[in-house]
Amino acid sequence: QKEVEQNSGPLSVPEGAIASLNCTYSDRGSQSFFWYRQYSGKSPELIMSIYSNGDKEDGRFTAQLNKASQYVSLLIRDSQPSDSATYLCAVNAGNMLTFGGGTRLMVKP
């Protein structure tokens, strides 16, 4: 069974701080890694994808991948109340995209 694990949270950070979200996965054959944001009652939307070891930055978001440790993280700099949502880690191995349970992030003004 391929597994993707996330701390369910909630992770509470003050406005302007850095939010750090973590994800581990079990399948060493995983090739592609994604972070989706899901607002309450809405569908997931892709915010970052990463395919090779290291960091990938896009605006206030940085995804980090360490395949040796089977670990993916998402950093959100200068967190805003509008970033409050559930963040889903998703991992692609073979035919299937497997999602973690999500981490709920709360950014307090």
Place this chain on the structure above:
Amino acid sequence: EAGVAQSPRYKIIEKRQSVAFWCNPISGHATLYWYQQILGQGPKLLIQFQNNGVVDDSQLPKDRFSAERLKGVDSTLKIQPAKLEDSAVYLCASSLVRLAGSTDTQYFGPGTRLTVL
């Protein structure tokens, strides 16, 4: 560009009844996915189509769930008979090409919220 369309948005049924959901993917997207998302959990893939063929249905409860994608465009997902534990949001997603080995983005529809009483 129009997004993934789903209907209905909400459905309430009693257990043992049947229900069907409809999905229209983004134009030109070959791959279509149905996910089940139970409250507080991440989406779980039920079935994946490439055009009108099934790529993966290993997590589809085939004794009660069925899905089809006629003509490689629209898709329907059916549950018959429904159980209480089927209460969830059913998400449809599409991507340009087959997911395996690709880096294609999946775009999600708004979902159908099913409540089974």
